[in-house]
Amino acid sequence: MDLLEKLTQTPSVPGREDRIRKVIEDHLRTSGLFDEVRTDSLGSLIACRHARPAKGAEVTSPRKVMLAAHMDQIGFLVRHIDDKGFLRVNPVGGFDTRNLFARGVRVCTRDGDLAGVMNPGGRPIHIATDDEKKKVPIIGDFFIDLGLEVEEVTARVQIGDMVVLDGPFREVGEYVVSQCLDNRVGCWAQIRAIENLEHHSCDIYAAWTVQEEVGLRGAMPAAFGIDPDIGIACDTTLCCRTPGVPEEDRVTIPGNGVGLHVMDSSMISDIGLIQDIEAVAAEHDIKCQRGILPRGGQDGAVIQRSRSGVRTVSFACPVKYIHTVTEMSHKTDLASYPALLTAWLETL
Ligand SMILES: [Zn+2]
Incomplete structure (x- = not known):
């Protein structure tokens, strides 16, 4: 939680992501999680970790998997x-x-x-x-x-x-409360997922993108540069199981695990990838839940439409009171997020 707290308390709005990029880059460089780390012209941070297959397993032409979490805040x-x-x-x-x-x-x-x-x-x-x-x-x-x-x-x-x-980071009951859990949670999940990853046959390109909140602007050139085979957007989604919202508009349920974003108004996730992820979740006993966001978009949309098209799925942590300074995420949903990413990446 210390890393998540630090990420939420580092101010960086669209076009002014220098501070958060430095925090993430320093963490990546000292941890040695990636083989290469660079910043593109718009300011997105892109780290590459080549395939690390298990002993005896050979990989001739590894697939390129792109992870993308926007690091700007409103x-x-x-x-x-x-x-x-x-x-x-x-x-x-x-x-x-x-x-x-x-x-x-x-x-x-x-x-x-x-x-x-x-x-x-x-x-x-x-x-x-x-x-x-x-x-x-x-x-x-x-x-x-x-x-x-x-x-x-x-x-x-x-x-x-x-x-x-101002919006301090606090633990409240079974939740963490802070400003900009959208999307420092996604930034955090990408780091934690790679930390726990041992063997994988794909090349992993993790991007921390800029200017998502003003229209998915950073992920587009990042995806073009990486040219991935599979795209994974790591973001947050609505969780409206709260007074004044009809049950059918809840989108996700707190505590039921990380969300798999079936669709929003910017993209439809690859249903085959969702099914693969659900099978991995069941095998490892990790909670996850499907959700549909009738209105809203995220970086997956521009990754999916990059070059000649990319199979893309979006992970989304349920967040109550999203786009306020008292955003709330259940600890079960936070924990399942990197756990499921790690388990799935091990199969790619
Ligand atoms: Zn977001």
């Missing part, structure tokens, strides 16, 4: 500094504005991070009109207060600086 870039020193932001990824009231934030500048507070403009409840109380603000209504004079703000903050919300 957040903001500074768009404007007004004459009182308040910041306005542009979203990079989809927050629900109803979850953005009264938030602590971190503005990441060239000279270090500044703490701030985010709120929508308007009067506090004591003096607000009935109409004002009912209004759901848009992103453009929110501003950030750094508690500094305008001169200091303009000296330290630049247009384009990254802004993330």
Whole structure:
């Protein structure tokens, strides 16, 4: 859990993935899990581990298997500094504005991070009109207060600086709670899966991709460069077994194991691969569950359509309250994720 905590607490929004890439790259280089590690032009981290067949087993032309976990998180870039020193932001990824009231934030500048507070403009409840109380603000209504004079703000903050919300990592009951479990869980699962992997006949290319939250932008060139035979997207999915959501819209059930993403609005997973994975799960007694996400997409979509097409499947950890800073994942689902990846990779 220490590694997962570190990954969730390292700010990196789309186009500003330097920090999280460094954390992952440092981990890969000290662990020796991969034979080669490189960063592509867009910033995705790509590591290759050649086939390591069991003694006596020979591999003449290993298949190329690509794993992909996006390492960006939803957040903001500074768009404007007004004459009182308040910041306005542009979203990079989809927050629900109803979850953005009264938030602590971190503005990441060239000279270090500044703490701030985010709120929508308007009067506090004591003096607000009935109409004002009912209004759901848009992103453009929110501003950030750094508690500094305008001169200091303009000296330290630049247009384009990254802004993330505060959201600590905690263990709550059988769950972990944090910001950006989507998708530091996938980043973490890829590392843990390879750590536990002994023998495999395929060449493994693990990618930690950029800019997924703004439209799957990093995985496309990464997949083109790798040219894989099989694609595995490692991400998260909805888990809505919570009050106010009809049972048929739950997508996944917490504690029933890692999700196998049958389809979403961006791709349909290769059903043959899903069946293979389910057989491996049954053999090793690892929990997993199928899920369909009626709306939403992930990196698997662009891997699948890369070059002349790639058989692709998407793993997805169930996450409650996704795209908030209190995302929640069941420890059983977390544990089954790398376990199933490892067991399946051993068969490829
Ligand atoms: Zn995601």
